Amino acid sequence: MMVRRWTRTSKLFTGGTGVVALLLASVPLVFSPDIVQKTTTLLILVLLAAMWNALAGYGGLLSVGQQAFIGLGAYGTVFFAGFGMPPYIAMVVALVVAGSLSIPISLFALRLRAAQFAIGMWVIAEVASIGVRLDQDLGAGTGISLSQLYQYDPNYRQAYTFWLALAFTAVFLAALFFLLRSPLGASLQAIRDDEDAARSLGVRVTARKRLLFVLAGFGCAAAGVLIVANTLFIEPSSVFSVQWSAYMIFMVLVGGLGTFEGPILGAILLFAIQTTFTQGGPWYLVGLGATAALFALLLPRGLWGTIEERLGLRLLPVGYQVVEKK
Amino acid sequence: MSVANAILQGIFLGAFYAVLACGLSLMFGVMRIINLAHGDVAVLGAYLVLVIVQGTGLSPLLAFVIALPAMIALGYVLQLTVLQRALKAGILTPLLATFGLSIVIQNLLLLKFSPDVHSLGASAGALTTESWNLFGSISISALGLVVLAVAAVVFTVLHLFLSRTRPGWRMRATAEDPDAAELIGIDSRHVYARATAIAIRSVFDPVSGPTQLIFAFEAVVIGGMGSLWGTLLGGLALGVAQTLGAQLNPEYAALSGHLLFLAVLILRFGGVRLVRFGARA
Numbered sequence: 001m002m003v004r005r006w007t008r009t010s011k012l013f014t015g016g017t018g019v020v021a022l023l024l025a026s027v028p029l030v031f032s033p034d035i036v037q038k039t040t041t042l043l044i045l046v047l048l049a050a051m052w053n054a055l056a057g058y059g060g061l062l063s064v065g066q067q068a069f070i071g072l073g074a075y076g077t078v079f080f081a082g083f084g085m086p087p088y089i090a091m092v093v094a095l096v097v098a099g100s101l102s103i104p105i106s107l108f109a110l111r112l113r114a115a116q117f118a119i120g121m122w123v124i125a126e127v128a129s130i131g132v133r134l135d136q137d138l139g140a141g142t143g144i145s146l147s148q149l150y151q152y153d154p155n156y157r158q159a160y161t162f163w164l165a166l167a168f169t170a171v172f173l174a175a176l177f178f179l180l181r182s183p184l185g186a187s188l189q190a191i192r193d194d195e196d197a198a199r200s201l202g203v204r205v206t207a208r209k210r211l212l213f214v215l216a217g218f219g220c221a222a223a224g225v226l227i228v229a230n231t232l233f234i235e236p237s238s239v240f241s242v243q244w245s246a247y248m249i250f251m252v253l254v255g256g257l258g259t260f261e262g263p264i265l266g267a268i269l270l271f272a273i274q275t276t277f278t279q280g281g282p283w284y285l286v287g288l289g290a291t292a293a294l295f296a297l298l299l300p301r302g303l304w305g306t307i308e309e310r311l312g313l314r315l316l317p318v319g320y321q322v323v324e325k326k
Numbered sequence: 327m328s329v330a331n332a333i334l335q336g337i338f339l340g341a342f343y344a345v346l347a348c349g350l351s352l353m354f355g356v357m358r359i360i361n362l363a364h365g366d367v368a369v370l371g372a373y374l375v376l377v378i379v380q381g382t383g384l385s386p387l388l389a390f391v392i393a394l395p396a397m398i399a400l401g402y403v404l405q406l407t408v409l410q411r412a413l414k415a416g417i418l419t420p421l422l423a424t425f426g427l428s429i430v431i432q433n434l435l436l437l438k439f440s441p442d443v444h445s446l447g448a449s450a451g452a453l454t455t456e457s458w459n460l461f462g463s464i465s466i467s468a469l470g471l472v473v474l475a476v477a478a479v480v481f482t483v484l485h486l487f488l489s490r491t492r493p494g495w496r497m498r499a500t501a502e503d504p505d506a507a508e509l510i511g512i513d514s515r516h517v518y519a520r521a522t523a524i525a526i527r528s529v530f531d532p533v534s535g536p537t538q539l540i541f542a543f544e545a546v547v548i549g550g551m552g553s554l555w556g557t558l559l560g561g562l563a564l565g566v567a568q569t570l571g572a573q574l575n576p577e578y579a580a581l582s583g584h585l586l587f588l589a590v591l592i593l594r595f596g597g598v599r600l601v602r603f604g605a606r607a
Binding site: 118282 | 354360362408411412418419421422423424425426427428429430432433434436437536539540543544547577580581584585587588591592
């Protein structure tokens with residue numbers, strides 16, 4: 001018997017991911033702004049799915065309030081740009097500020113368990129949303145646009161936003177990937193498999209969960225920043241909407257909770273569904289909700305988790321496999 | 327005087343939240359799960375009453391009596407098909423499954439009924455408009471009194487059910503032993519409470535489910551998870567916080583409720599436990 005992490009397939013695929021990232025970087029040079037904008041949306045979905053999976057899949061923290069960070073990132077951008085900061089600088093500042101808020105929030109939120117945590121986070125998102133609604137300078141309930149971005153030519157603007165989205169997504173996914181592969185990651189996966197057992201082996205469960213919570217806070221703030229850069233207009237009722245949580249849950253459950261590749265697959269699927277049923281509307285959400293519930297009940301490991309189990313396939317390996325020695 | 331009035335209105339509002347929350351509290355007490363579709367099922371019950379009233383011209387009260395068995399049946403079906411299965415699969419699965427369910431119910435209602443706000447006010451007659459004034463500035467509405475009475479009845483019945491009847495004993499016994507909880511189909515009395523509350527409150531729209539859930543959950547937590555009378559107190563405290571907040575600025579209503587909830591969580595995680603479902607009712 002021997003323990004291995006890499007297989008030929010996973011080496012090829014991980015290398016391939018780098019190539020895909022490089023190819024993606026050239027999208028704005030080749031395709032029309034319309035396609036660039038859509039691809040930006042896909043990257044945002046991938047980022048959100050990966051971050052929600054980091055929380056729920058590895059930390060066992062089911063949050064229905066990550067839209068708090070999305071909204072704070074988005075409104076933070078408008079807020080700092082309003083001070084005369086160059087918009088792209090304002091985006092980075094907003095990301096850091098909104099993401100950092102996850103640290104004080106974690107002190108409180110991580111004391112809550114399961115359902116308390118889920119709804120506690122939701123209430124925090126509601127409070128943030130009401131806070132924005134009460135601020136006339138941020139457009140109150142009617143929304144506000146990031147007008148500072150209009151100074152750029154639309155084609156350039158779309159390209160800059162796309163590259164920023166690609167950079168954010170790559171950085172956060174890579175951070176998660178290397179985190180999970182590090183010795184720290186072994187303890188995270190132990191928490192995922194059995195929290196009590198991990199604790200009894202001396203894993204500092206709360207500290208590890210805080211790490212994931214802060215990572216997800218920054219990641220969702222980054223997504224919020226990208227959303228306002230991509231759509232140029234935000235309003236509290238959409239950017240703080242619990243629908244974001246519905247999307248994240250759908251992507252992660254269908255793709256595969258607690259797998260690295262699954263949420264990316266889930267994001268691509270959701271994106272495909274969104275582009276096919278462009279009208280959106282209630283039927284589309286009924287379908288999403290029903291699919292998520294069915295996956296939770298019948299196929300809890302999701303599409304990728306099931307594939308992994310059946311075929312022993314690892315494309316972006318974060319764990320180890322025990323195999324027969326040849 | 328306006329503060330006294332606000333507190334009184336808060337108690338009326340809080341009684342409504344308490345009725346809404348007692349189902350959630352009961353489910354948590356017995357099965358240790360939170361049904362994230364709780365608010366949406368409640369709104370569904372309200373729509374059922376609306377449909378019956380509009381279809382037959384019956385009074386809302388009669389329509390409610392007809393809708394009740396249907397909602398209880400739905401509660402059983404939900405328990406048998408979704409919750410039972412989800413309970414076996416771990417802590418996260420019930421949350422995930424009921425969240426999915428919540429989105430489904432909410433959007434089906436949105437498809438069937440327009441996103442407009444509906445009201446049973448017109449058919450409930452004088453009940454919704456009647457009110458009396460005390461000392462000039464304190465107003466007591468008939469509807470508020472009815473909700474308060476309903477809350478008193480619902481909580482007394484639930485308490486008697488848990489402490490005096492055989493199914494009640496069984497339920498408390500399972501609350502003591504979570505592994506055995508899945509062996510019982512939870513009594514759908516919570517659905518009773520929900521439908522009552524919303525039907526009488528009389529204003530609702532398809533997307534109000536999540537808000538109902540948040541308020542109900544806040545009432546449960548403020549009163550202490552799994553405590554029946556605590557939930558009643560929690561509901562009243564939430565209602566008073568909201569109306570007092572609204573006194574300062576109408577926009578502060580929900581906010582002050584949220585802040586009370588967060589403050590309670592921070593100060594005393596677990597809250598006041600007056601009565602447990604477990605040891606003694």
